[in-house]
Amino acid sequence: MWNKTKITELLGIQYPILQGPMGGGFSTAELLASVSNAGGLGSFGAYTLTPEEIREVGKAIKAKTYKPYNINLWVSDVDKSLADYPKESLEKVKALFKPYFDELSIPLPELSTDIPSKFEKQVEVLFEIRPAVFSFIFGIPSKEILAESRKLGIKTIGAATTLDEALALEEAGVDAIVASGFEAGGHRPSFLRPVQDSQTGLFALIQQLKSKTKIPIIAAGGITDAKGIAAALMLGADAAQLGTAFLVTDESGATPIHKNLLLSDSPKHTVLSKSLTGRMGRMVSNKIADEVKFETEVLPFPLQTKLIAPLRTAALAQGRTDMINFWSGQNTTALKYHKADELMQALITETNSLLAV
Helix, strand or coil, rough: CCCCCCHHHHHCCCCCEEEECCCCCCCCCHHHHHHHHCEEEEEEEECCCCCCHHHHHHHHHCCCCCCCCCEECCCCCHHHHHCCHHHHHHHHHHHHHHHHHHCCCCCCCCCCCCCCHHHHHHHHHHHHHHHCEEECCCCCCCCHHHHHHHHCHHHHHHHCCCHHHHHHHHHCCCCCCCCCCCCCCCCCCCCCHHHCCCCCHHHHHHHHHHHHCCEEEEECCCCCCCHHHHHHHHHCCCEECCCCCHHHHCCCCCCHHHHHHHCCCCCEEEECCCCCCCCEEEEEEHHHHCCCCCCCCCCCCCCCHHHHHHHHHHHHCCCHHHHHEECCCCCCCCCCCCCCHHHHHHHHHHHHHHHCC
């Protein structure tokens, strides 16, 4: 049966369908519970949250489901270059973006480069909560963290954009690997080579990992329906992870304007840009991403995010969607479900029709 794989056995779930762990306020306990209760693996992207906020999220999740679920964190949540970032460079980047602030009649924010990492404190709370799964991107946690996860019975899943990253994750002893294809929406989680050198398409990446690694593979990037799930499984993946398809559901924390844009029939050209956060991510093309080219220096992550935050707020208030980063995978053609449980049932039923023997 298609729904009996290494991933379903490893994670104790009924179907090899995972909800992408979307950070930045897009994840909700309601969305996670809808997916987990339907037999998949619901996820919560918690990298922006304080430890106490994660603790509260854990309580909200446990009130809605007793099924396995995943909490996702960023191993590297602050760029190393921020530690000694020159003040003159900061002012230069602020001057570059000032015309956008002037256009919306708002002042530039005051910024500080003193931004400590939250990762280790977040992990401490995650160990208190004890989700069935701890997934992470932008690197590999320490041996001590991985060992404690094993001790607590928490399965670990790392994300790879290249074969080399997958081999490094396997060597570190993680339980499974997300093969994050070029097509995926949101941030590109590359960590061994620059992101511009780590742009492998999902179908090629699955086959590379399948031939060289032994642990389970989760396919992510451009999958929005049963045909995508079936294709990934046929190529050797042990599960499929969907992000954009769940992003547009009522249960997600995305804004209505974001959901409506992705669900509309209008063509949506996506681009990879670091202009709005400081790290490369796939989003619907907008004015800033088009004008601030890749080679242009922007602030390190997350300082660039803090620079853009008031601009985003003002743009939303003024209806200036051309200045907002609407995350999206490359494939939005099959998006149609507004309820997460309806999407899950359609994915299960249709994948069963395609792969039942």
